[in-house]
Amino acid sequence: MSTEAKPGDSPTTEELRETLMAAVEVARAGQKEKPPVEPPARLKQLLAFRKFPERALGQVREVVEADEEFRTRVVEALEESEVSRVGWLWLARPEGWEQERLALSEEAEREAELATEAQRLVDLEQGLHRAEAAQKKAERQRDKADRERDQAKSEAIQARADAHHAEEAAGELESQRDQAHAKLEAAEKNLERVQRREARTEAKLKNARTQIDRLNKELRDSRQQHDEEAGSLKQRLATAEERLAMAQDAGFELPLEDEPVFVPPPPPTHRTPAPLPPGLLKDTVDAAEHLFRTVPELVVLIDGYNVAFKSWTDLPVREQRVRLMQKLGELSSRYSGAEFVVVYDGTATDYDYIPTTARSLGVTERFSKPGVEADDVIIDLCDEYPLNRHIVVVSEDNRVRSGARDRGANLVHPRKLLEIMGLEVDDPQGWAGFEDR
Template sequence: MSEVEHRHLRSALEFAVLIATEGQKRRPPLNFPKELKPFLSKQRISTGALGRVRRIIESDGVFRSAISAGALPELVDDVGRLWLAGESGWEQRAGSLLDAEAADNESRDLQRDLKRSEKRRVAAEQAAARIQAEVLVRDQSIATHLTELDELRADVMKATEALSEVRTELIDTRNELRHARDREAAAVRRADAAPSDAGIAEARPEAATPNATHDALVAAEASRAAAAAQTRLEEALDASRLFTGELERLLTGADDDLPGRSTAPSSTSRRSERTPIPLPGGVISTSAQAAEHLVRSDAAILVDGYNVAKLGWPGRSLEEQRDALLNRTENLARRHGADVTIVFDGDSVVGAHANRHRTVRVVFSPAGVTADDVIRDEVERLPFDRSIVVVTNDRAIVDDVRRAGANVVPSNAFIATL
């Protein structure tokens, strides 16, 4: 059985002092122990003075009985009313009430701890399910890339064989052209020798005429063959150039899809191609107006979680700061349809807010990785044609993300929009 301590009688003791305070204002005044006068002007009896007030009231049985009649349950708890009544065995009954109250409190504490444990278990299971889903998606993506890689390799083999055939045809065409040119040169030489044989042709016209005609026909044929060969050679060269360009494109595409090789543009290209969102005229980039304008845009918003939370709610615990930021950012995202990702340091609480925040994406950095590094990776990962807004006061990442073409909003300006 619990012992009835002074603190258990606080409601009855303060009630007695209140009655004495009001009673002295009556005419005639209520009789009360004079030793209570130092306590009449106090709003609340200090813990150290409870024992003294108790002894004063217990020493005056008449006053104690008088106030016992007016001790309503709304003003005095059960233990206090038992003490004021002072009936025989009141301490045992009061001790039983205190034991029952302690048991109820312990039961409520156990139930609260059980609910917290259950929430943590559900969060852990959800986090595990998300990770498993991501693994399956990654495996499917790898399988798809491997299939595409096999198809590209087959295309490269076919292209290589086609290129070999083109080279062979090109060699044959060049040989044919060379032979045609040799025949043309021989025909020209015979044509040059024809005037020296003119006298002989006049003496023997019947013999000269057929030879001259034959030479002219040979020369014309050689010229046509040379022209045709030249045309085929030019066509073959054009086809070879086109095929070589297509082959280089296929080979480049195959290299880009190799596992482990990123298909995203290089960081230099991304930084040069992404353009920050322009602000309206007269709006300062570090102001709340600029933050409001950028939040309303269709940009991906990356928030340095603890950098903002600690600035916005410095007097709260770390968990309360995190909850405050998530609740307000959730409302902001719903109002404007914003795409917001909040990045926190630490991996020990992954998934802790998955049930309560469905619009805002929450990311916790893995062990050994800072939130700054996660934000840098997010900026590099997103396509260069997607506008990005980074919310932070951390100079360690401000310069990096600005070079990558992102807008930067100070934490205090972002808090003003929440």
């Protein structure tokens, strides 16, 4: 059964809210009487709620409309003033109550329309006030924008003037900067020239000092050798004079002319570089091949990594050593009178890798001890070989070359050895302009 009446037929449940709630209170009051008056069955279950549920008003309306006895009890328990006129008419239902209810409904609709119109007028007035306020605010903002625009124009004019002055000043500063930059470039170039001259002078001075030290050493060695030879001659002369006196005392006659007597040369006191033919420049490919080919029992000490790193830079270190030993084996077969010794930094943890050909041809490989550089091993080897054997040292390290030169060794640059072995140099720039120092 519908809880809502059609317009013009019956009031709505919302219009009857106050009357329906009054009916609920009448039912609750009846339960408290003695003896209690039982409410309708469909309403009894709703009275258990402490707070009456709004959704149950339709059910209350159905109970009141269906139960004439309960409706009569509610009418008797209420005063007309306790509920709305529409609710009382629906509840009491006097004669002609429907026409009166319709008249009240139409009047309520007119009042609602009037209230809606009044509210619309109020809203319009408020909207008008807001529009007028917004207009005034917009006018104030426009005036402020006009003032800011005028100020911006004034500032823009001043900024253009300042920019013009700044451009003039910047042009002058740029000109000064260019002049200063030119002076700086000239000063830097002059400094570079001075530094290059200083470096060349320092190199020449170092070379001169090295040559002076070498000459002083050679002079000391020559004086020592001269003194030793003079002492030997004096000793031999004294011995001869003594033998002559003894012979004369014994009555022997001396021949008119002495037979030539072979006097063995004194043992060398220091090593000297193997001589080169006139016109053959030292530390060249031709000079190195001449030494390898002609000097008997020649010892060639090679700075291993110093040579290997220049031709096989992209290979692992172990493979570089393999390649170098193979090439030295081929070189040893060409110059069988020379002894080739390669010195590396570190310990030979993989000695067995040495190519059999290189080992059988007499190419020796040595490794420095922990904490000792290969440079020191090469310099010390120069002192270990007999002084009558010539030594060639292959290295580009200045300390090794200087130490070897002081010990009477010939010097060959690694680039020359690589050329003799038919190899290309991976880093020719690193040797550009190399001089024997």
